Amino acid sequence: MRVADQYFRTIWVDEGQLPDVQIIDQRYLPHEFHIETISSYKQMAIAIKEMQLRGAGLIGVAGAFGVYLAYRDAFQGNQPMVFVDGAIAEILNTRPTAVNLKWAIDIVCSRVASGLTLEEKAHIALDAAKQLADHDAESCRLIGLNGLPLIEEISDRKKGGVVNILTHCNAGWLAFTDYGSALSPIYLAHRKGIKMHVWVDETRPRNQGAALTTWELLNEGVPHTLIADNTGGHLMQNHMVDMVITGADRIAANGDTANKIGTYLKALAAHDNGIPFYVAAPTSTIDFALAEGLGKIPIEERSGNELRYVRGLYNGNIVDMLICPDNTPAVNYGFDVTPARLISGFITEKGVVKPNSDAIKKII
Incomplete structure (x- = not known):
C-alpha cells in the first residue's frame, strides 16, 4: 500500500x-x-x-x-x-x-x-x-476481489448511494503484508468508484481502529468516521450501517471465530438488526484441529496497564496517560469468540463461504 x-x-x-x-x-x-x-x-x-x-x-x-x-x-x-x-x-x-x-x-x-x-x-x-x-499479500488481494461483489450488490440496491460499512479493530494492510482482509474489499470498491463510508470502532484498549484503521483509510482517501466502541448498536438500529466486515485471528472448523475483543457484541447487534456480518480472512486462519471455538480457542490475556493508560499525542510527544486511580484492578482479554450462527459468511481468497464445517471443508 x-x-x-x-x-x-x-x-x-x-x-x-x-x-x-x-x-x-x-x-x-x-x-x-x-x-x-x-x-x-x-x-x-x-x-x-x-x-x-x-x-x-x-x-x-x-x-x-x-x-x-x-x-x-x-x-x-x-x-x-x-x-x-x-x-x-x-x-x-x-x-x-x-x-x-x-x-x-x-x-x-x-x-x-x-x-x-x-x-x-x-x-x-x-x-x-x-x-x-x-x-499473504496475494491472498488478501483475492479476498478483496471476492468481497467486492457483496459491496457492489448493496450499492446497486441503493441505486449508487453510499455504502456504509462498520469495521472493528484493524484488519487492513497493517495486519497483513499488504491489502488486508476486512479492508481489502473496501479499498477495491473505493478504487472502482463505488461511494463508500466506513464507521471505524476505536477498539479499546489499544485503539487499533482509531490509530491504525483511520490512518490507512486516510492514506487511501476512503471516507470514514471514528466512533466509540459502544456506538455501533445505535447506528444499526437507525439504519446507518449496511454491513459489518471484521477480520479474524482464528476460525474453528465449525465457523466459530476469535477476533479482537468486542467483535461478538457487534455480531449480536448486527444479527438483531438484520445486518449482514461478514468475516474476512485467509484460509490459513482456519484451525481444523478445533471442532468448535467456544471455550476451546485460547484467549490471550494482556496487561491491565493497557486499560489503565491511554496513549496519545501531547505537546508534540507520544505519551501514556493514566485514566483511572492508580493500581485499579483491570482484566484485559485480547479476544472474544463469535459463534458461527451470527456470521453471514467468510470472505476468503478462495471465495465466500457459509459459516459451517461442511462448506468450509469443501472450499479448502
Whole structure:
C-alpha cells in the first residue's frame, strides 16, 4: 500500500546475503512513521509480543522471518539446533490466539528440513519466509476481489448511494503484508468508484481502529468516521450501517471465530438488526484441529496497564496517560469468540463461504 506516495509492505528484507528484517513499528502510528530493523529472533519475538507488529496474517509472516533469524543467530552457538528449537518455542509463545503463527512456522520448519548445513537452512528459511509474505499479500488481494461483489450488490440496491460499512479493530494492510482482509474489499470498491463510508470502532484498549484503521483509510482517501466502541448498536438500529466486515485471528472448523475483543457484541447487534456480518480472512486462519471455538480457542490475556493508560499525542510527544486511580484492578482479554450462527459468511481468497464445517471443508 502507499504511504505519502511511496509503496510499502509491513515487513520486508533488504537485498544481500542473509539480511536483517525491516518492519513498520505500529506503536507510533498514526503520529509518527517508524521503520525498525530486526536483527535477531529475540527482537522479532519482542516485536510480536509488544505489538510493534500485529494482526493474524502479519504475525504469521513475522514468525516465519523469526525462524530465519533464529537459524542466522545460531551461527554463533555450540549447539545450533538446540538453540533454534528453543527460539522457535519462544516465538510460538508470543501470541497464543492467532493460528497463523504456528501455521507459518510449521511451513518454514518443514522446508528447512531439506538443508544439509546451518547456512543452507538459514537460506531456505529466508526464501520460505519471503514466499509466505508474497502469498499473504496475494491472498488478501483475492479476498478483496471476492468481497467486492457483496459491496457492489448493496450499492446497486441503493441505486449508487453510499455504502456504509462498520469495521472493528484493524484488519487492513497493517495486519497483513499488504491489502488486508476486512479492508481489502473496501479499498477495491473505493478504487472502482463505488461511494463508500466506513464507521471505524476505536477498539479499546489499544485503539487499533482509531490509530491504525483511520490512518490507512486516510492514506487511501476512503471516507470514514471514528466512533466509540459502544456506538455501533445505535447506528444499526437507525439504519446507518449496511454491513459489518471484521477480520479474524482464528476460525474453528465449525465457523466459530476469535477476533479482537468486542467483535461478538457487534455480531449480536448486527444479527438483531438484520445486518449482514461478514468475516474476512485467509484460509490459513482456519484451525481444523478445533471442532468448535467456544471455550476451546485460547484467549490471550494482556496487561491491565493497557486499560489503565491511554496513549496519545501531547505537546508534540507520544505519551501514556493514566485514566483511572492508580493500581485499579483491570482484566484485559485480547479476544472474544463469535459463534458461527451470527456470521453471514467468510470472505476468503478462495471465495465466500457459509459459516459451517461442511462448506468450509469443501472450499479448502
